[in-house]
Amino acid sequence: EIVLTQSPGTLSLSPGERAxxxxxxxxxxxxxxxxxxxxxxxxxPRLLIYxxxxxxxxxxxxxxxxxxxxxxxxxxxRLEPEDFAVYYCQQYGRSPLTFGPGTKLDIK
Amino acid sequence: xxxxVQSGAEVKKPGESLKISCKGSGYRFSSYxxxxxxxxxxxxxxxxxxxxxxxxxxxxxxxFQGQVTISADKSINTAxxxxxxxxxxxxxxxxxxxxxxxxxxDYSFWGQGTLVTVSS
Numbered sequence: 001e002i003v004l005t006q007s008p009g010t011l012s013l014s015p016g017e018r019a020x021x022x023x024x025x026x027x028x029x030x031x032x033x034x035x036x037x038x039x040x041x042x043x044x045p046r047l048l049i050y051x052x053x054x055x056x057x058x059x060x061x062x063x064x065x066x067x068x069x070x071x072x073x074x075x076x077x078r079l080e081p082e083d084f085a086v087y088y089c090q091q092y093g094r095s096p097l098t099f100g101p102g103t104k105l106d107i108k
Numbered sequence: 109x110x111x112x113v114q115s116g117a118e119v120k121k122p123g124e125s126l127k128i129s130c131k132g133s134g135y136r137f138s139s140y141x142x143x144x145x146x147x148x149x150x151x152x153x154x155x156x157x158x159x160x161x162x163x164x165x166x167x168x169x170x171x172f173q174g175q176v177t178i179s180a181d182k183s184i185n186t187a188x189x190x191x192x193x194x195x196x197x198x199x200x201x202x203x204x205x206x207x208x209x210x211x212x213x214d215y216s217f218w219g220q221g222t223l224v225t226v227s228s
Binding site: 031037044045047051057088090093097100 | 153171220221
């Protein structure tokens, strides 16, 4: 099983700042089959990034993904108030599919 | 418009059985994998398993194999998640999500979630 580790656990920033979230895999994620999701309270997760760096439909270009192998990054260039949420990475290159534990992005 | 609509919240007692549903619309239901994801209270996301409605090919996470059953009825565009004997530890929000025609895919569309509470 591929174990995903996300850091930091919590990130406190202000609107307008840049956020950098990390996701590390215990083994190489093929292809790369790595996605990022945003989840707000009492809402279902929303796909932001797939294939490590492709934005999903309707996702603003302030969200970007990068990385390969075992190290991946989600960057939010300038935080908007609606971006404060929990972010999960997921690998879908090997079964079982696995999610990271999440990074909570909260307002400083 | 792609939509996944899940059945309503359930309150059950330990030992009872349960089957929750996820109805897809706005796309060819039989051609896309549907996954089930658990979120325990205050916790993260866990993939439970997925089904391809076209031929009922089903794959489970080892953590959930034998604990739940995933099925689908393509004639009514609906996937199901069921338990034969619930435990208190099954209390969670359960989401269905649509993948692609390939098992190895992200989940681009999600249901609204079904809250299952198991308590004596």
